[in-house]
Amino acid sequence: MKLLRCRSVRIVLDVTLLAGFIVEFLTREGPDYDLHSWIGVVLIPIIAIHLAGNWRWVTSTFSRRSQHPEWALARFNAVFSVVAAICLVTGFPLWLGWSDNGFWTVTHTVTGFASVVLSLSHLWRNRRRVLTLIRRQRAPAL
Numbered sequence: 223m224k225l226l227r228c229r230s231v232r233i234v235l236d237v238t239l240l241a242g243f244i245v246e247f248l249t250r251e252g253p254d255y256d257l258h259s260w261i262g263v264v265l266i267p268i269i270a271i272h273l274a275g276n277w278r279w280v281t282s283t284f285s286r287r288s289q290h291p292e293w294a295l296a297r298f299n300a301v302f303s304v305v306a307a308i309c310l311v312t313g314f315p316l317w318l319g320w321s322d323n324g325f326w327t328v329t330h331t332v333t334g335f336a337s338v339v340l341s342l343s344h345l346w347r348n349r350r351r352v353l354t355l356i357r358r359q360r361a362p363a364l
């Protein structure tokens with residue numbers, strides 16, 4: 223848990239996540255769906271670590287709800303998490319050929335596009351936090 227509070231680790235994780243979502247978008251039409259799918263698989267633990275690193279904020283906003291100044295951001299993040307989770311989960315039946323039901327393709331495609339838009343919006347809405355993280359990183363050690 224101490225590692226998750228390290229700024230360099232957090233920056234690397236956040237940049238990797240953003241790059242991952244963009245690469246997922248760029249590889250969405252194949253031809254190598256294994257590459258697209260494996261990147262998605264690698265993103266799962268990174269998302270879990272990102273969530274774990276911000277879990278205190280998550281529990282604090284959800285316990286105080288509308289009393290918390292960032293309650294709107296917390297709701298937005300919750301929607302983003304659910305949409306991204308649906309996208310990640312629905313990729314598996316497509317990749318592994320479990321079902322040729324068009325439902326999976328439509329759901330994965332819609333939540334995939336939405337996830338990319340929401341990830342950029344998530345970054346924009348957290349821009350002050352990200353800038354603070356980067357600036358503190360650059361500050362000389364005393």
Ligand code: HEM
Nearest residue numbers: 246250251255259262263310313314316317331334335337
């Ligand atoms: C956040 C992560 C992901 C995003 C943003 C994403 C996005 C997309 C999008 C937008 C498409 C539709 C392409 C099109 O027809 O225009 C697609 C297709 C596909 N994705 Fe993903 N995806 C993600 C994760 C995954 C994962 C984890 C897997 C597998 C485990 C996967 C497997 C596939 C497959 C097999 C297709 C082809 C579907 C078809 O047309 O039959 N994706 N993805």
